[in-house]
Each structure stands twice: as C-alpha cells, then as structure tokens.
Amino acid sequence: MTAAEFHTLTVGSVDALTDDSVAVTFDVPNELAESYRFTPGQHVIIRAEIDGEDVRRSYSICSSAASGDLRVAVRRIDGGVFSTFVNTRLAAGDSLSVTPPTGEFVLEPDSSNSMHYLAIAAGSGITPIMSMIATTLEEEPDSAFTLLFGNRDGLSIMFLEELATLKDRFPARFVLMHFLSREMNTIPLFEGRIDTGKLETLFSSVVDAESVDEWYLCGPAAMVDDAIALLRSRGVSDAAIHQELFFADRDAVRPAPPVAATEEGSVVNFTLGGRTTTTVVPTDGAPILDYVLSVRRDAPFSCRNGACASCRSIVLEGEVTMDHNWCLTQEEVDAGQILTCQSHPVSPNVVLSFDI
Ligand code: FES
Structure with missing residues (x-):
C-alpha cells in the first residue's frame, strides 16, 4: 500500500435513501474502470475541501459488483462535516476526489460456491453487506444469504426497498429479518437490539446457525463483540468470522488542527x-x-x-x-x-x- 491515490470523479446522482441518508453514484470514465473494479465489502476514501478544510472519509461501496456501478451510501450525523455536506449540498454533476476501492472486509464471489452466508448488520453497517448480498445472489446461484438487520425504527432503515426487491427476486435463497429497537412489533423477537440474548434465541429457533459457512458482522462495537463471543462459544472458527466496525459518530470527528513543529520527542x-x-x-x-x-x-x-x-x-x-x-x-x-x-x-x- 502506498499513499492514497485520488482521482476526480463526477457525481452521477444523489438519491435519498431515508430522511437522513443518501446514495451517491459516481460516473467512472472508461479509462479508470479497471481501477475502480471492486470486491463486495470494500470501501473508497472520498476527499473534499469543505469550508476551507481538507476532509476525508471512507465509505463502503453498496452496489453489486456485478452491476459495474460505483455507489456509496452516506448517513447524516449530527455535527458530521462530510456527511452533512453530502446530504445537503452535494448534487449530480459535482466532482469529488475518490480513491480506488480498498479494504479486507470482503466476500469474494465465486459462481461455483454453494455456501450459506449470514450477516448481522446494524444501521449504516448495512452498506458493505448490501453489496455482498446483491453480488452473491446474482453471481452464486447455489448460495444462500441470511441477513439479520437492526435499526431504530422503520423510517431509519437504509435500502428497505432494495432489500425487499432482492427478497422478491430470490425468495428461496435470501432470508431477511428486521429488528427495530424503538418500534413495537407483534412478534417480540423482532423488537429490540441485536444482542447475545436475541442471537441465542434466534439460533435456537428460526435461524439454522449450524448451516452457516461464513459470518459477516458490521455495526457498532458492542453488537460485533457480542456476536463474536457467542459464535466462538458455539465453536465457530475465527477464520469464518469477518467483522467491520461502524461508528455512529465516526463522521463527527473533525480533522485535527495542524500541530506545531517541536524539538522535544x-x-x-x-x-x-x-x-x-x-x-x-x-x-x-x-x-x-x-x-x-x-x-x-x-x-x-x-x-x-x-x-x-x-x-x-x-x-x-x-x-x-x-x-x-x-x-x-x-x-x-x-x-x-x-x-x-x-x-x-x-x-x-x-x-x-x-x-x-
Ligand atoms: S485514519 Fe482510519 S485508522 Fe487511522
């Protein structure tokens, strides 16, 4: 890995996903298409000068690798410089500096695979998982995907329609379960956060954990840590557990002010x-x-x-x-x-x- 290599890409579209999140699709010119080919789960670093500051953030690609689209999703965070800019000011036709895709939280699709993948995601942690699900269902005809997806309430669910469409297209191979922490459900199992107790109940009832080959965990540290501890206690090997942390406030961190040169140290x-x-x-x-x-x-x-x-x-x-x-x-x-x-x-x- 060397210094991040940025290319200027034109924003093709900015589409609302929820009240506080958008999907940004970039136009990738033919001569850069190879550089921006990605494996599901990878992210790009986007750079912009916002009110005089050099701001960079990494965002996971949410589109299917099979689609050829380069698309990221950005949820607006209170005080988040970059996410507020993207949600309120960015428009089609604007330009942003974007690195080629990178990252090791990946699912390498292989059409000969016959796997059962299970992802546990919360909030905007769905973005890399979205790419994995769409790509796998399209490119691995013998594989199945189960998604346990936690959110605050129905209005905050990113990709609600896209997930429903995938469910309609692949009813036998895609199992989707929503869990809402601040909304009542007629079935109590689907209320509340995804935590150890919830997962134990799921694994002893509606989710056949024994049949899962690879686990993908993406969300806040508490959820990911709980899931890893439970999976290990059930004998799942670390090699089968893939994780990425998503912080609710990760965009709230402003670039640090320049430090003064020192001779002490x-x-x-x-x-x-x-x-x-x-x-x-x-x-x-x-x-x-x-x-x-x-x-x-x-x-x-x-x-x-x-x-x-x-x-x-x-x-x-x-x-x-x-x-x-x-x-x-x-x-x-x-x-x-x-x-x-x-x-x-x-x-x-x-x-x-x-x-x-
Ligand atoms: S800048 Fe992200 S880990 Fe250091």
Whole structure:
C-alpha cells in the first residue's frame, strides 16, 4: 500500500435513501474502470475541501459488483462535516476526489460456491453487506444469504426497498429479518437490539446457525463483540468470522488542527511514496499521523479513529504504542503494522514505512 491515490470523479446522482441518508453514484470514465473494479465489502476514501478544510472519509461501496456501478451510501450525523455536506449540498454533476476501492472486509464471489452466508448488520453497517448480498445472489446461484438487520425504527432503515426487491427476486435463497429497537412489533423477537440474548434465541429457533459457512458482522462495537463471543462459544472458527466496525459518530470527528513543529520527542523517520522524511513527535501528545501530515500532506488517512486502516504503516525500527485498533488483525500487529492516527512513539528513534 502506498499513499492514497485520488482521482476526480463526477457525481452521477444523489438519491435519498431515508430522511437522513443518501446514495451517491459516481460516473467512472472508461479509462479508470479497471481501477475502480471492486470486491463486495470494500470501501473508497472520498476527499473534499469543505469550508476551507481538507476532509476525508471512507465509505463502503453498496452496489453489486456485478452491476459495474460505483455507489456509496452516506448517513447524516449530527455535527458530521462530510456527511452533512453530502446530504445537503452535494448534487449530480459535482466532482469529488475518490480513491480506488480498498479494504479486507470482503466476500469474494465465486459462481461455483454453494455456501450459506449470514450477516448481522446494524444501521449504516448495512452498506458493505448490501453489496455482498446483491453480488452473491446474482453471481452464486447455489448460495444462500441470511441477513439479520437492526435499526431504530422503520423510517431509519437504509435500502428497505432494495432489500425487499432482492427478497422478491430470490425468495428461496435470501432470508431477511428486521429488528427495530424503538418500534413495537407483534412478534417480540423482532423488537429490540441485536444482542447475545436475541442471537441465542434466534439460533435456537428460526435461524439454522449450524448451516452457516461464513459470518459477516458490521455495526457498532458492542453488537460485533457480542456476536463474536457467542459464535466462538458455539465453536465457530475465527477464520469464518469477518467483522467491520461502524461508528455512529465516526463522521463527527473533525480533522485535527495542524500541530506545531517541536524539538522535544522521538525522532521519527518515515518512508512514503519512496521518499523518506523526518519529523519529531512527542511521546505524550498528538498521534504520529498529525506530525507526519505537518511535513507531508500526501500521507494517507481517513477516519482518524482507528477504524479504517487508511493510515497504516509498518514499524521497521523502534517502538510505538497504539491507543485504539479497530481494524488491524493480530497477525498484522504482530508483523509490526500500526495505525499512525492512534500511535505514539515510545523509543527515542522510530523508523516507519507507509509503503507496505
Ligand atoms: S485514519 Fe482510519 S485508522 Fe487511522
């Protein structure tokens, strides 16, 4: 992975999904079609200058890989700079900078597969799952998909119509269950959040968990953690569990203000795009990413909260500590990879590379 490579894409359409979310479809020119081919579950990083600020966010692609469309969904978050911009100001014909698709929370479709996939999603965590469901049902004729989808109420359900259409097209291979936390249901099982108790009840009644080959979990940390613990206790191997965290407030994080250069701290040498640069980073201050950006504006980043891995680098020398890590695997951490937006130097000298 090297520094994020942005291309300018034209917005083809902005379509309302709910009162507070829209789907944005990009026009991808023929010469870039190969670069924007994606695997279901991947995301793009979108960059815009909003009121003078360089704002970047990662958004999962929600369209079917078979469709060839590049489409993301954006829910407006209170105080969210980017999501408010997209929901209130963005229009067809506008241009945005967009990276090619990336990410490892994926479902690789294979027409010879005969699988049962089960996804547990909540809120806007449906976006990567939406792409997986649509692609799988279209491209794997012998596979089935079960979706357990949690939302606040009926009006807040993203892709309500699209999911119903898929259910109509593939009635024998797509099982869809909605769970609403703030709306009464004649069947109590479908009321409330998706938590351990709810999943235990489902697995002992209407969901045949034993037949599931691959599990996809996407939503807030509490839901994902509960589901993982339960699946492990039932003997599901980690290799069959795929997870991605979606924070309700992940767009509420504004870009950090530029940090001032300092002479107090660790000397951090980093390679980015083949070029090595040096900066000094305090051990107890802002994260390494902020100091890297103060000397190299081309450094990759997106969420700034440890959830997207855009800012990933590898420690070649020295020691760092991370505040949070919501996306690197233990294997990647053991190999020395870090999220620079969450990392602080510990040793007096640190050598990093973003060119992984
Ligand atoms: S910028 Fe997303 S994990 Fe660091």
